Amino acid sequence: MPEVYAARRERIRECCTAGGSATALVTRPANVRYLAGAAPRGAVLLMGRGEDLLLCAGPPSGEVGEGRPDEALRVQVLPRAGGDPAVAAADVAVAQGAESLAVEENHLTVTRHRAIGSVAPRLRLGDLGGAVEQLRVIKDEEEISCLRIGAEIADQALGELLESILVGRTERHLALELERRLVDHGADGPAFATSVGTGPNSGRRGHRPTDRRVEEGDFLSVCLGATYRGYRCEIGRTFVIGTSPADWQIELYDLVFAAQRAGRESLAPGAAYRDVDRAARQVLDSAGHAEGLPPLTGHGVGLEIDEDPQLAPAAMGKLDACVPVTVEPGVHLPGRGGVRIDDTLVVRPEADGGPELLTITTKELLAL
Amino acid sequence: MPEVYAARRERIRECCTAGGSATALVTRPANVRYLAGAAPRGAVLLMGRGEDLLLCAGPPSGEVGEGRPDEALRVQVLPRAGGDPAVAAADVAVAQGAESLAVEENHLTVTRHRAIGSVAPRLRLGDLGGAVEQLRVIKDEEEISCLRIGAEIADQALGELLESILVGRTERHLALELERRLVDHGADGPAFATSVGTGPNSGRRGHRPTDRRVEEGDFLSVCLGATYRGYRCEIGRTFVIGTSPADWQIELYDLVFAAQRAGRESLAPGAAYRDVDRAARQVLDSAGHAEGLPPLTGHGVGLEIDEDPQLAPAAMGKLDACVPVTVEPGVHLPGRGGVRIDDTLVVRPEADGGPELLTITTKELLAL
Numbered sequence: 001m002p003e004v005y006a007a008r009r010e011r012i013r014e015c016c017t018a019g020g021s022a023t024a025l026v027t028r029p030a031n032v033r034y035l036a037g038a039a040p041r042g043a044v045l046l047m048g049r050g051e052d053l054l055l056c057a058g059p060p061s062g063e064v065g066e067g068r069p070d071e072a073l074r075v076q077v078l079p080r081a082g083g084d085p086a087v088a089a090a091d092v093a094v095a096q097g098a099e100s101l102a103v104e105e106n107h108l109t110v111t112r113h114r115a116i117g118s119v120a121p122r123l124r125l126g127d128l129g130g131a132v133e134q135l136r137v138i139k140d141e142e143e144i145s146c147l148r149i150g151a152e153i154a155d156q157a158l159g160e161l162l163e164s165i166l167v168g169r170t171e172r173h174l175a176l177e178l179e180r181r182l183v184d185h186g187a188d189g190p191a192f193a194t195s196v197g198t199g200p201n202s203g204r205r206g207h208r209p210t211d212r213r214v215e216e217g218d219f220l221s222v223c224l225g226a227t228y229r230g231y232r233c234e235i236g237r238t239f240v241i242g243t244s245p246a247d248w249q250i251e252l253y254d255l256v257f258a259a260q261r262a263g264r265e266s267l268a269p270g271a272a273y274r275d276v277d278r279a280a281r282q283v284l285d286s287a288g289h290a291e292g293l294p295p296l297t298g299h300g301v302g303l304e305i306d307e308d309p310q311l312a313p314a315a316m317g318k319l320d321a322c323v324p325v326t327v328e329p330g331v332h333l334p335g336r337g338g339v340r341i342d343d344t345l346v347v348r349p350e351a352d353g354g355p356e357l358l359t360i361t362t363k364e365l366l367a368l
Numbered sequence: 369m370p371e372v373y374a375a376r377r378e379r380i381r382e383c384c385t386a387g388g389s390a391t392a393l394v395t396r397p398a399n400v401r402y403l404a405g406a407a408p409r410g411a412v413l414l415m416g417r418g419e420d421l422l423l424c425a426g427p428p429s430g431e432v433g434e435g436r437p438d439e440a441l442r443v444q445v446l447p448r449a450g451g452d453p454a455v456a457a458a459d460v461a462v463a464q465g466a467e468s469l470a471v472e473e474n475h476l477t478v479t480r481h482r483a484i485g486s487v488a489p490r491l492r493l494g495d496l497g498g499a500v501e502q503l504r505v506i507k508d509e510e511e512i513s514c515l516r517i518g519a520e521i522a523d524q525a526l527g528e529l530l531e532s533i534l535v536g537r538t539e540r541h542l543a544l545e546l547e548r549r550l551v552d553h554g555a556d557g558p559a560f561a562t563s564v565g566t567g568p569n570s571g572r573r574g575h576r577p578t579d580r581r582v583e584e585g586d587f588l589s590v591c592l593g594a595t596y597r598g599y600r601c602e603i604g605r606t607f608v609i610g611t612s613p614a615d616w617q618i619e620l621y622d623l624v625f626a627a628q629r630a631g632r633e634s635l636a637p638g639a640a641y642r643d644v645d646r647a648a649r650q651v652l653d654s655a656g657h658a659e660g661l662p663p664l665t666g667h668g669v670g671l672e673i674d675e676d677p678q679l680a681p682a683a684m685g686k687l688d689a690c691v692p693v694t695v696e697p698g699v700h701l702p703g704r705g706g707v708r709i710d711d712t713l714v715v716r717p718e719a720d721g722g723p724e725l726l727t728i729t730t731k732e733l734l735a736l
Contacts, residue, residue, distance in 0.1 A: 041574070103478075110473035110481045110495075127478075176548045183540050206409070 004142070005037050005070040008135060009047055015131045016047075021102035023048040023093050024128055025116075027086050028107040030303040031132035033230060038067035045073075046089040048096050055085040055092075067230055086112055090120040100124035104132075130308070137300060137308050138322050143231060144346055147301065147324055150187065150228035151344055151358035154235045157181035158222065158361050166368055167216060167241060171196040171209035174222070182226045191225030191232035192305045202238060203330050203338020205294045216242040219249060219337045220368070221330075225305060225344075232305040234326050235359035236342025239366045248336075253365045256331055256339040259283035260363070263297055263311070263327035267347050267355040273315035280329040281313070289331045298327045301344055323347045324358070372510070373405050373438040376503060377415055383499045384415075389470035391416040391461050392496055393484075395454050396475040398671040399500035401598060406435035413441075414457040416464050423453040423460075435598055454480055458488040468492035472500075498676070505668060505676050506690050511599060512714055515669065515692055518555065518596035519712055519726035522603045525549035526592065526729050534736055535584060535609060539564040539577035542590070550594045559593030559600035560673045570606060571698050571706020573662045584610040587617060587705040588736070589698075593673060593712075600673040602694050603727035604710025607734045616704075621733045624699055624707040627651035628731070631665055631679075631695040635715050635723040641683035648697040649681070657699045666695045669712055691715045692726070 012035065016024045026032050026045040032054075033039035035047075042057035054075045069075050078088055086108070093101050103116065105127040117125060139147070157178050166174070175194040182190055197207040202219035214220060223236035238256075240249055263280030280297040284290070298311035301324050309317055311325060319325070325347065330340030341363055346356040380403065384392045394400050394413040400422075401407035403415075410425035422443045437443050446453055454476070461469050471484065473495045485493060507515070525546050534542070543562040550558055565575040570587035582588060591604035606624075608617055631648030648665040652658070666679035669692050677685055679693060687693075693715065698708030709731055714724040 105478035105482070108478055110471075110476055110478055113478045114473075172551050173548075176544070176551060180541075180544045180548070183544060 002037075002070050002072050004140070005035060006072055009035050009052055011135055012128075012131055013047055016102045016128065019102060019126060019128075021100040021124075021126045023096070023098040023100065024102040025086060025089050025093070025104070026128070026132060027104050027112075028132070031104070031107075031136075033067060033303055034132060034136055036073055037070040042085055044085045044089050046092055048093055048098055050096050053089070053092060055089050057085055084112060084115060087115050087119050090116045090123060094120045094123055098123060100126055102126040102128040104128050106130060133308055136302055138320050139302060139324060139346075140322070143302065144322065144324065146229045146231035147233050147344065147346070148358050150191065150226040150231055150233040151235065151360075153182055153185040153187045153226040153228060154224055154233060155359060155361045156185045157226070158224065158235065158237065161222075162239070162366070162368060166214045166220065168213050170211050170213050171198055171201065172211060174214070175209040178222070178224050182224070185226075187226035187228055188230070189227050191227045191234060195221075195223040195236075197221045197337070198241075200335055200337050203332040203340050205328075205330060205332075205340065214241055217246070218242075219339065221338070221340050223340065223342055230303055232301055232303070233324075233344045233358060234301060234305060234328070234342055235344065235361060236328055236330075236340050237361060237363070238339040238341060239368050241368055243367055245365060245367055250365065252331060252333075253339050255284065255287050255289075256329055256341055257363060257365075259297075259329040260327055260341040260343070263329060264343065264345060264355060264357075267319065267325065267327070267345060269319060269321040269347060269349050271319045273309045273311050273317050273319065274313055276319070276325075276327070277311040277313055277315065280327065284329060284331055292332065292334075294330065297329045298325050300325050319347045321347055321349055321352075370405075370438050370440050372508070373403060374440055377403050377420060379503055380496075380499055381415055384470045384496065387470060387494060387496075389468040389492075389494045391464070391466040391468065392470040393454060393457050393461070393472070394496070394500060395472050395480075396500070399472070399475075399504070401435060401671055402500060402504055404441055405438040408437075410453055412453045412457050414460055416461055416466055418464050421457070421460060423457050425453055452480060452483060455483050455487050458484045458491060462488045462491055466491060468494055470494040470496040472496050474498060501676055504670055506688050507670060507692060507714075508690070511670065512690065512692065514597045514599035515601050515712065515714070516726050518559070518594040518599055518601040519603065519728075521550055521553040521555045521594040521596060522592055522601060523727060523729045524553045525594070526590065526603065526605065529590075530607070530734065530736060534582045534588065536581055538579050538581050539566055539569065540579060542582070543577040546590070546592050550592070553594075555594035555596055556598070557595050559595045559602060563589075563591040563604075565589045565705070566609075568703055568705050571700040571708050573696075573698060573700075573708065582609055585614070586610075587707065589706070589708050591708065591710055598671050600669055600671070601692075601712045601726060602669060602673060602696070602710055603712065603729060604696055604698075604708050605729060605731070606707040606709060607736050609736055611735055613733060613735055618733065620699060620701070621707050623652065623655050623657075624697055624709055625731060625733075627665075627697040628695055628709040628711070631697060632711065632713060632723060632725075635687065635693065635695070635713060637687060637689045637715060637717050639687045641677045641679050641685050641687065642681055644687070644693075644695070645679045645681055645683065648695065652697060652699055660700065660702075662698065665697045666693050668693050687715045689715055689717055689720075
């Protein structure tokens with residue numbers, strides 16, 4: 001594994017050199033982890049002329065979920081006074097003779113950026129932009145394997161919940177129960193705050209669980225994910241409570257299902273992000289739900305739950321093989337509720353069988 | 369309540385005018401919530417010449433934990449394309465005839481700051497600094513009441529855990545169980561990731577729970593908190609598992625207890641932050657634990673779990689009445705474990721009975 005991190009750093013170094021900076025400072029935690037194997041709290045990665053250096057505010061704890069720093073890296077823990085490792089890194093860069101330093105302007109605050117400038121006034125500060133985020137888009141099989149295990153865990157947690165009695169329990173309790181089951185099955189933790197919506201709350205993207213209790217006749221929508229070795233996946237399903245769904249529920253479910261299938265089926269290497277979005281979105285649009293649709297119908301996943309690419313109307317770019325994305329259209333009718341269906345899939349060429357579905361819980365409309 | 373928010377905004381407006389900007393843009397979520405009553409995802413607050421404006425990326429959901437926007441505010445939801453409300457706010461400021469805009473440089477990234485500058489090139493961008501954070505330090509009785517309820521909830525959750533069987537359960541499960549109990553008792557959610565450390569992991573600040581199981585003879589240290597109406601408190605306790613603590617455990621516990629008491633007893637209006645830190649720290653220092661002590665022995669709490677002031681050796685400033693802080697010294701002996709004791713208290717003058725202890729779970733060394 002160590003050579004993986006070194007190879008990734010080498011790619012970023014090439015990127016910097018092409019941009020005119022021989023030295024780069026990575027501060028965004030997911031990027032630090034991607035390049036260094038671990039991101040202890042506050043850690044930053046300096047990639048310079050000399051050896052690469054991981055500067056930490058405290059000692060790495062070496063827990064499973066946190067990862068271990070690549071052994072090829074020098075790790076330096078700041079003394080206790082609580083300085084900013086990014087500022088200390090700029091100091092090191094100057095001592096190494098660097099003239100310019102590419103930083104992550106989309107992560108550093110104005111204040112931190114200025115502090116770096118003050119400690120090293122002769123250092124020319126450039127912008128690393130989203131170079132590391134771009135490199136993270138295409139996953140290797142090791143990364144996909146972590147996502148696959150995370151998806152299995154989420155499927156298990158969801159499956160067990162469906163076997164339990166739901167009527168009368170609150171959204172909050174169902175969400176906590178799901179999170180406990182994720183950990184039971186080996187997750188580092190939930191990939192994001194588990195969302196459970198019942199009745200009028202169902203189908204809302206990112207709904208925060210309330211004290212509302214599950215009632216007969218409700219739609220119940222659930223969105224959860226597991227973090228496994230730092231990698232985060234996502235699954236969302238909508239169920240109906242009671243034996244006979246109402247006609248409007250069946251119609252709405254079938255519609256969102258059709259939109260989600262259209263999105264899934266359009267996943268292929270070379271497909272434009274916006275075309276995948278449009279495939280799903282137009283099914284909902286043409287049924288009169290253009291208003292109130294969420295701004296995207298899917299996004300990349302990996303070390304963060306919301307990564308590049310964005311599958312949205314104005315997104316630029318095309319899918320590659322080995323890019324894991326969600327496809328998650330939904331419709332919410334104010335006051336009545338709604339439906340969301342959300343899978344994590346890996347883009348694969350048709351010769352390899354097409355998109356690989358990681359979250360395999362059934363998408364039939366179950367009446368629970 | 370609405371007049372509270374208007375009064376807070378008025379204070380910030382005075383601050384800005386004194387600094388040469390008639391218009392301010394608040395982006396840090398806790399600051400937006402403090403001034404506007406709610407901070408829906410991505411919302412920013414523009415305080416200008418005209419009426420104050422809350423710009424949101426999506427509609428406020430109006431859930432209890434999230435708060436409701438002050439009705440005196442105009443709320444504007446951006447159309448779906450997913451622009452940055454901060455950039456839209458700068459546009460509005462220009463339309464209102466503003467010449468300068470104070471922004472939160474300690475929150476805005478360099479990239480967002482530049483985007484604001486691009487959309488409004490004639491707008492002079494100033495720095496609001498930590499004006500809102502400073503205003504948040506002293507709490508009103510309404511805020512303290514939320515913290516008090518949160519502390520009661522955390523005490524209840526902890527008390528129930530202590531009545532259950534602990535040996536054989538993992539740190540992760542104990543942490544999840546505590547979080548479930550917080551919600552059971554009415555918390556919006558945990559105030560931060562619950563920390564449970566057993567055996568060699570005990571006593572580490574911010575320890576992330578692992579799969580290690582509780583064993584006879586272990587120290588067990590727990591740190592948790594409830595969020596109640598947005599306000600976050602914190603409690604930490606250390607216990608010993610089994611009937612008879614070892615001599616080293618009793619000695620270490622007594623030492624940390626003495627340090628924590630010294631810190632608590634030094635809380636008074638007018639006491640320097642660093643003197644409170646020193647009171648606790650010197651007890652540990654003089655017992656030979658100077659190495660490896662955390663950089664602070666306490667901090668403010670409120671809408672964020674880690675607010676101003678910092679109780680640390682180099683901190684500048686003095687306590688006021690009605691400032692809630694934690695006092696949380698600890699010692700961790702690598703390979704053996706350690707002790708942390710953590711309370712949330714409100715600074716009160718001696719005439720009012722001195723510091724008000726919000727977290728009342730016993731600090732005797734319990735053998736469980």
